[in-house]
Amino acid sequence: MIILTGASGGIGRAILSSLMTLDEVIAIYNKNPPEISGMTGVTAYQVDLTSESAVDDFVVGMKDKLSRITLIHAAALARQDRLAVQFKTEDWDQVMEVNLRGNFLLTRALLMPMIKEKWGRIIHFSSAAGMHVAPGTLAYSTSKTALLGMSRVLSNEYARFGITSNVLINGYFNAGMYQDLSEKAQKKLIDSIPSRQLGDPVNIVNAIEFLMKSDYVNGSEISIDGGL
Template sequence: MNLEGRVALVTGASGGIGRVIARRLAAAGARVVVNYRTGSEAAAEAADAIRAAGGEAISIGADVCDADAVEAMVSQVVGRWDGVDILVNNAGVTRDRLLLRMTPKEWDEVISVNLRGSFLCTKAVLPHMMKRRRGRIVSISSVVGTSGNPGQANYAASKAGIIGFTKAMAREVASRNITVNALAPGYITTAMVEQLSEEVRKAVLGRIPMSRFGAPEDVAEAVVFLCGDGAAYITGQVLGIDGGLAV
């Protein structure tokens, strides 16, 4: 229970990887905020499941692209638990299409949730972390942020942006004892990967040295490690969670 008493905000935690990250942080002792985009009922279930397992959790609806909603969410967390120690920028979307057919709206939606959302949430929690002179920020990038992927120019740009953002922020807040890192998952079995056709799944598996897709738990374990005291001297890093795909 190395995160006893820490307050952790996980964005987009109603499903997929975020839900497992929230569960795992709670199991390590953190008090967890399950953020969800307004309209999702799964977040309340995710928080209920954490409480049923003996953890502490609340769910708060806020669109991560909306600056006022993000500020209001963080104020609510600070009002209840007196601060924020951990932020996991997990909320993300895809709008895949070859660039010649990609609409400006599809470009903007992906950049807005994945990159602007990470900026807004980081900006909102930072004053509270600086006040306590400690903090952990982990953002979920992707292998495609460095390798690129056809049909995902918007997504790859957003995930590459997260890497640059992470490195800049790591330098900006290191003196305040706040670490800022990114994870670069490969193919993790969630709704995002289940959309792939059988043919594409087979082709992808053939390129993964470990010959399996990752599990959300593989990502969550790395988050817990980076948020713990053992990772106090690790900042500005991008850790691949990809079964060797990007080696």
């Protein structure tokens, strides 16, 4: 079973139809339900990932269905670019709530079912934008680089239970936050990619399939950015 967060977001939406060819998919969303009509084996659930009780209620409600869990953390939030001295505290808190707290809460809640089954795959989505630490991206970059530490600790703690934790560092695709950039910013990003083109989201799905099948790839970071 694949549990995908951020299923109605840009990248989540872009990979959802391909993920259903790999396994049954639980598509988690916050406000706007994903378009799943015509998709076989996909069920959408609304869950506030920043709420401990909402996350726990979701997992308890799913306990009889959970099996061979691949947890994909695609949910992410960014706020308007500002230099650190101008960055609003509430914006910082919101980014951390979604990008880190939500990841932690759902991972923690699903660890026991994974441990009992002695199988699990945890896949965190980081970002090339976060790794390159551009000015004005303090909260987003902090949250995305923090996922590397989180994943490495999880990989160390739960490998003995057949659970792996890895990070996909995604570059620029014709989906997601890239589409919110100005035309000038989009051109600058494309010019920075060696192939001078955006990635096809199927590359992300290919990496997910690889990690699902690979029990000895653990605590790793895989860049999917065209050589950026």
